[in-house]
Amino acid sequence: EKQPCMPTHLQKPLIIKTQVQFTTKVRLLVKLPEVDYQLKVKTTFDKDLPPGKVNRQFFILTNNTKVMDVEESTGCLSVEFRHLQLKERKCPTGGKGNEGPLSVTEELHSLNFEAMLMLQGLDIDLETCSLPLVVISNVSQLPGGWASVMWYNLLTDDPKNLAFFSNPLRASWSQLSEVLSWQFSSFAGRGLNKEQLNMLGDKLLGQHGSYNDCQVSWSKFCKEVIPGKSFSFWMWLDSILDLIKKHLLPVWIDGCIMGFVSKEMERALLKEKEPGTFLLRFSESHLGGITFTWVEQDENGDPKFISVEPYTKNRLNALPIADIIRDYKVIADGVVPENPLNFLYPDIPKDEAFGKHYNSQQNKVCPYIPTHLVPISHRVPAQHSCSSPEPPMSPGMYEIITQHLSPFEFESAMSSP
Amino acid sequence: EKQPCMPTHLQKPLIIKTQVQFTTKVRLLVKLPEVDYQLKVKTTFDKDLPPGKVNRQFFILTNNTKVMDVEESTGCLSVEFRHLQLKERKCPTGGKGNEGPLSVTEELHSLNFEAMLMLQGLDIDLETCSLPLVVISNVSQLPGGWASVMWYNLLTDDPKNLAFFSNPLRASWSQLSEVLSWQFSSFAGRGLNKEQLNMLGDKLLGQHGSYNDCQVSWSKFCKEVIPGKSFSFWMWLDSILDLIKKHLLPVWIDGCIMGFVSKEMERALLKEKEPGTFLLRFSESHLGGITFTWVEQDENGDPKFISVEPYTKNRLNALPIADIIRDYKVIADGVVPENPLNFLYPDIPKDEAFGKHYNSQQNKVCPYIPTHLVPISHRVPAQHSCSSPEPPMSPGMYEIITQHLSPFEFESAMSSP
DNA sequence: ACAGTTTCCCGTAAATGC
DNA sequence: TGCATTTACGGGAAACTG
Numbered sequence: 001e002k003q004p005c006m007p008t009h010l011q012k013p014l015i016i017k018t019q020v021q022f023t024t025k026v027r028l029l030v031k032l033p034e035v036d037y038q039l040k041v042k043t044t045f046d047k048d049l050p051p052g053k054v055n056r057q058f059f060i061l062t063n064n065t066k067v068m069d070v071e072e073s074t075g076c077l078s079v080e081f082r083h084l085q086l087k088e089r090k091c092p093t094g095g096k097g098n099e100g101p102l103s104v105t106e107e108l109h110s111l112n113f114e115a116m117l118m119l120q121g122l123d124i125d126l127e128t129c130s131l132p133l134v135v136i137s138n139v140s141q142l143p144g145g146w147a148s149v150m151w152y153n154l155l156t157d158d159p160k161n162l163a164f165f166s167n168p169l170r171a172s173w174s175q176l177s178e179v180l181s182w183q184f185s186s187f188a189g190r191g192l193n194k195e196q197l198n199m200l201g202d203k204l205l206g207q208h209g210s211y212n213d214c215q216v217s218w219s220k221f222c223k224e225v226i227p228g229k230s231f232s233f234w235m236w237l238d239s240i241l242d243l244i245k246k247h248l249l250p251v252w253i254d255g256c257i258m259g260f261v262s263k264e265m266e267r268a269l270l271k272e273k274e275p276g277t278f279l280l281r282f283s284e285s286h287l288g289g290i291t292f293t294w295v296e297q298d299e300n301g302d303p304k305f306i307s308v309e310p311y312t313k314n315r316l317n318a319l320p321i322a323d324i325i326r327d328y329k330v331i332a333d334g335v336v337p338e339n340p341l342n343f344l345y346p347d348i349p350k351d352e353a354f355g356k357h358y359n360s361q362q363n364k365v366c367p368y369i370p371t372h373l374v375p376i377s378h379r380v381p382a383q384h385s386c387s388s389p390e391p392p393m394s395p396g397m398y399e400i401i402t403q404h405l406s407p408f409e410f411e412s413a414m415s416s417p
Numbered sequence: 418e419k420q421p422c423m424p425t426h427l428q429k430p431l432i433i434k435t436q437v438q439f440t441t442k443v444r445l446l447v448k449l450p451e452v453d454y455q456l457k458v459k460t461t462f463d464k465d466l467p468p469g470k471v472n473r474q475f476f477i478l479t480n481n482t483k484v485m486d487v488e489e490s491t492g493c494l495s496v497e498f499r500h501l502q503l504k505e506r507k508c509p510t511g512g513k514g515n516e517g518p519l520s521v522t523e524e525l526h527s528l529n530f531e532a533m534l535m536l537q538g539l540d541i542d543l544e545t546c547s548l549p550l551v552v553i554s555n556v557s558q559l560p561g562g563w564a565s566v567m568w569y570n571l572l573t574d575d576p577k578n579l580a581f582f583s584n585p586l587r588a589s590w591s592q593l594s595e596v597l598s599w600q601f602s603s604f605a606g607r608g609l610n611k612e613q614l615n616m617l618g619d620k621l622l623g624q625h626g627s628y629n630d631c632q633v634s635w636s637k638f639c640k641e642v643i644p645g646k647s648f649s650f651w652m653w654l655d656s657i658l659d660l661i662k663k664h665l666l667p668v669w670i671d672g673c674i675m676g677f678v679s680k681e682m683e684r685a686l687l688k689e690k691e692p693g694t695f696l697l698r699f700s701e702s703h704l705g706g707i708t709f710t711w712v713e714q715d716e717n718g719d720p721k722f723i724s725v726e727p728y729t730k731n732r733l734n735a736l737p738i739a740d741i742i743r744d745y746k747v748i749a750d751g752v753v754p755e756n757p758l759n760f761l762y763p764d765i766p767k768d769e770a771f772g773k774h775y776n777s778q779q780n781k782v783c784p785y786i787p788t789h790l791v792p793i794s795h796r797v798p799a800q801h802s803c804s805s806p807e808p809p810m811s812p813g814m815y816e817i818i819t820q821h822l823s824p825f826e827f828e829s830a831m832s833s834p
Numbered sequence: 835a836c837a838g839t840t841t842c843c844c845g846t847a848a849a850t851g852c
Numbered sequence: 853t854g855c856a857t858t859t860a861c862g863g864g865a866a867a868c869t870g
Contacts, residue, residue: 435858436859505858520856520857521856521857553857554857554858554859555857555859557857558857
């Protein structure tokens with residue numbers, strides 16, 4: 001007789017890269033009366049999938065059977081498989097079931113565990129399987145894999161609906177925005193506030209009064225490119241998550257990066273502020289970029305906004321963001337260079353906001369004179385006459401923005417969630 | 418009967434990395450009368466080595482037999498093995514013949530090729546093998562591997578003296594310096610001139626009048642660390658070769674980098690030159706670094722030499738050397754920054770020497786103001802009082818240097834070999 | 835031709851062995 | 853414990869493949 005599901009708990013890997021080791025663990029949740037033989041567990045990949053149903057087939061390269069052992073802490077029987085590795089089984093054109101245009105990161109798989117238990121003269125087959133898994137072959141596919149895992153977890157409780165992406169459900173913006181914020185809080189130490197989420201909602205759904213009842217399709221979230229861009233919403237957002245993790249973490253956690261704010265909003269916020277007030281914003285035109293914009297007064301006393309070319313991971317590798325802000329200079333033809341950045345929006349002195357993240361000027365030993373890199377922009381006269389690609393903001397829009405978001409509220413919202 | 422050596426030609430791989438594909442080719446140099454069967458060649462690794470004789474054992478992972486084919490161009494029979502891969506055979510403590518303290522890159526191996534030819538009723542075993550090979554497991558071992566290959570080729574004509582490094586011969590400096598220069602000309606497009614080689618000779622052998630009759634031991638070349646440093650002569654030299662290949666190539670080929678020049682010589686050369694004259698020199702204290710030194714006049718009108726902290730590959734990744742030289746600035750407390758670099762030694766205007774290598778200031782599209790990184794040093798008063806770690810040069814030494822090397826001769830020697 | 839996907843392999847970091 | 857060597861795998865780029 002076959003038990004449909006052996007009561008176990010599986011620790012994730014949710015995304016597995018071929019040829020890279022992973023670990024998984026099975027635990028028998030019921031306590032058995034003492035058995036006097038070893039309970040051997042066998043792990044297999046995609047055991048139940050009919051070969052025609054799945055596009056790619058994989059198998060476990062390494063040893064896949066192991067004996068269960070009593071766990072110290074719980075007294076349960078459990079077994080941990082380490083150093084497992086997946087490899088694709090090349091079935092030349094044969095096995096490919098042309099099941100619609102699913103991409104590799106939409107293709108769900110599972111790990112299966114089997115054991116045979118002899119109890120009171122009966123042979124009992126125990127069996128369980130993992131939550132759905134995404135198999136990738138290169139880390140470049142990780143963002144797509146994460147999107148699938150997120151969407152699946154968000155929209156179904158079914159532990160093994162491997163066909164989920166052949167007809168993926170839509171998510172409401174209220175569900176989705178919560179998950180997005182959670183991504184940032186769990187991977188970057190600080191979630192997204194209401195204003196930041198509103199900007200994302202605008203980007204994904206267009207500007208509405210309220211998004212919470214809007215539905216977002218999987219395709220719109222992850223597959224379709226953003227109009228005018230060459231990447232999808234999630235690819236863009238994940239590139240920023242990655243940038244934060246690798247280059248902006250402490251500054252992000254401190255809340256010094258507003259980040260998700262439209263250019264229109266940015267101008268509305270900076271307009272009324274002291275010249276030299278600036279804020280940090282993620283690039284919407286390029287993947288994984290961050291820029292800052294400061295406000296000045298032009299000849300007529302009107303506010304003028306200047307944004308620096310976005311910094312990407314390569315540039316931040318050469319110079320961390322806090323040092324960029326500390327040392328940034330603008331040269332207007334031969335004049336002594338000047339740092340135009342004075343106050344982090346709304347009015348925090350730059351050194352107060354970023355001082356703790358500055359790299360201490362390392363005092364090197366002697367024979368050499370130390371150098372550091374200073375990011376400098378040249379203000380050429382031609383630059384001024386250059387027309388902005390932003391659509392000019394309508395007066396009505398400006399009203400809405402400024403009323404909707406008083407600086408005080410925004411600032412308080414920026415504190416840690 | 419067994420032919421000791423089948424007349425063939427083998428194309429190198431001289432260094433093989435485990436688990437990485439390589440290609441090799443065997444050609445039968447004698448033309449056989451038409452044979453009506455296929456001549457099958459089998460490749461094996463370290464076939465003749467008694468297991469006790471070698472520290473590590475490897476085997477060919479992939480298919481190792483292939484049929485010879487007539488080569489279009491020559492009409493010879495030949496076969497090319499592609500996608501061969503080596504893997505270590507783990508012989509648990511057993512096979513390790515403890516044959517002295519040879520490092521992995523001193524351990525020589527060989528590829529063997531066998532074929533059986535039936536001719537006029539006789540079975541003839543044909544056999545040949547490759548030149549000695551070094552097997553490495555990580556690219557970090559490549560410099561050591563190259564050193565072995567160089568030393569072997571320099572000092573023996575024996576095609577299969579696999580025990581060479583159990584008692585390696587010494588090289589004369591005249592032999593060695595030629596090989597070193599050849600390394601630079603073949604891998605970096607420009608060899609080393611007499612002055613550069615003299616500096617290397619000094620470094621390796623101490624300061625003599627003439628080095629050509631000096632002998633250099635393998636150990637001194639590659640195994641012993643340079644006194645006071647943590648790396649050997651070759652590791653240092655190879656780190657520079659690598660830096661040139663990856664970050665300095667066009668500037669090196671142009672002869673803008675004197676590079677191998679002692680600090681003493683550098684000062685002697687710059688001493689008499691215009692303030693603002695500079696030269697580029699490879700760091701002797703750190704692997705893969707390049708610095709520049711310029712001459713100024715101090716308060717008393719005496720020459721003063723200032724060297725910048727060496728640039729390594731990470732820094733050159735952020736900013737190419739030519740741009741560094743173009744944009745380099747020194748700030749002395751609040752004064753307008755100034756580029757102290759004016760003439761490449763002996764008297765070439767900076768822009769004339771480096772202009773063609775400058776990155777054209779990319780005119781980016783509008784919404785952003787472009788930034789570039791400017792390497793800036795701060796001249797702090799404390800810096801001046803700091804005692805130099807160089808031993809002060811004796812007057813006699815200075816005479817020798819200046820007489821030995823008139824600026825004119827040196828410059829002419831800098832032109833392409 | 836091309837986009838999606840996989841393979842290749844350097845280079846850094848961590849693990850392993852001696 | 854320290855050093856020598858190997859393993860692991862992210863990441864960029866090339867190769868593959870329908």
